[in-house]
Amino acid sequence: MSGTLHGKRPKVAIIGLASCFGCQLQITNMEPHLLSLLDQIELVHWQLASSDPLPEDFDIAVVEGAVTTKEALETMRRVRRRASVVIALGACAVTAGIPGIAAPEFDDHLQTVYGTQVPQAAGNVISPVPISQVVPVDWEVRCCPIDPADFMAALHRFIVGSNKLPSTATLCGECKRNERGCFYGRGQLCMGLVTRAGCGARCPNLGRACNGCAGLSPQANVAAARRMAQDAGIGEARFNTALQLFNSVELQAGA
Structure with missing residues (x-):
C-alpha cells in the first residue's frame, strides 16, 4: 500500500492498547524532527496527549499495544474500517510483546492474578494477541521501544511512497x-x-x-x-x- 495517500496531508490517529506507552513516548523524543513531521501530517488524535474520543475521520492509524480485551478487539475492527493505513507500533502491537507472555495457559494466569472475579475495570479480557491477528496491518515498526527514526520512515512510506521491503534475516x-x-x-x-x-x-x-x-x-x-x-x-x-x-x-x- 506504499504511496496510497497520493501526497495529501494525511490525518493521523495515534492509538494505545495494552502497553506501557513507551513507544508513544519515543515519538516525543524526536525533538529535531517532530515539528517537521507535524508540518507533513494533521494529527487528529493522540491518546497519550488527550482523552478526547477517537474521531470518525482519519487516514493513518498508528497503534501501540496488544489486543487483550474484547473492547480492544472491536476498537481495532472499527479503526481498520476507517483507516487507509494501519501501522503497528512496537513489540506489543507487532508480536503481543510483554502482554503476550500470558497467552500460554491464559485462563490459569487470569485466575492467579484475579481469582474467580475479574474486576469490571479490566474489561472483557481475552488472551493477548498482536493486532495483525485481528485486522490486516500495512506496516510494522518493531522493537521495544521503537527507534523514532523507524517511526518517521514508516509515516514517510505512506506519505511520499516507498518500495522498501521489511527485513527478514536474523540479527x-x-x-x-x-x-x-x-x-x-x-x-x-x-x-x-x-x-x-x-x-x-x-x-x-x-x-x-x-x-x-x-x-x-x-x-x-x-x-x-x-x-x-x-x-x-x-x-x-x-x-x-x-x-x-x-x-x-x-x-x-x-x-
Whole structure:
C-alpha cells in the first residue's frame, strides 16, 4: 500500500492498547524532527496527549499495544474500517510483546492474578494477541521501544511512497557486519540467532546481548539455536524461557 495517500496531508490517529506507552513516548523524543513531521501530517488524535474520543475521520492509524480485551478487539475492527493505513507500533502491537507472555495457559494466569472475579475495570479480557491477528496491518515498526527514526520512515512510506521491503534475516548478520564478537563464544545467552534483523544490532553494539524484542525472523532456525545454546553451556531451557519474552503468542501457534 506504499504511496496510497497520493501526497495529501494525511490525518493521523495515534492509538494505545495494552502497553506501557513507551513507544508513544519515543515519538516525543524526536525533538529535531517532530515539528517537521507535524508540518507533513494533521494529527487528529493522540491518546497519550488527550482523552478526547477517537474521531470518525482519519487516514493513518498508528497503534501501540496488544489486543487483550474484547473492547480492544472491536476498537481495532472499527479503526481498520476507517483507516487507509494501519501501522503497528512496537513489540506489543507487532508480536503481543510483554502482554503476550500470558497467552500460554491464559485462563490459569487470569485466575492467579484475579481469582474467580475479574474486576469490571479490566474489561472483557481475552488472551493477548498482536493486532495483525485481528485486522490486516500495512506496516510494522518493531522493537521495544521503537527507534523514532523507524517511526518517521514508516509515516514517510505512506506519505511520499516507498518500495522498501521489511527485513527478514536474523540479527546475527548485522552483528557480523558490525564486527562484533559473538556472545555465545563467551558462554552468554543472546537471542540474535533467531531475532529479526533491522535494528542495526544496537544492543550488541553497546555490549548487551539481544533480548529478541524485534520478534522471530521468518528465516530463524529455532531448533538449531536451541542446540547451540545447549552446546555453549547455556542450556536449552534457559534459551526457551528467553525466547518467550517477546514471542509467546507466535510460539503458541507452533513456531
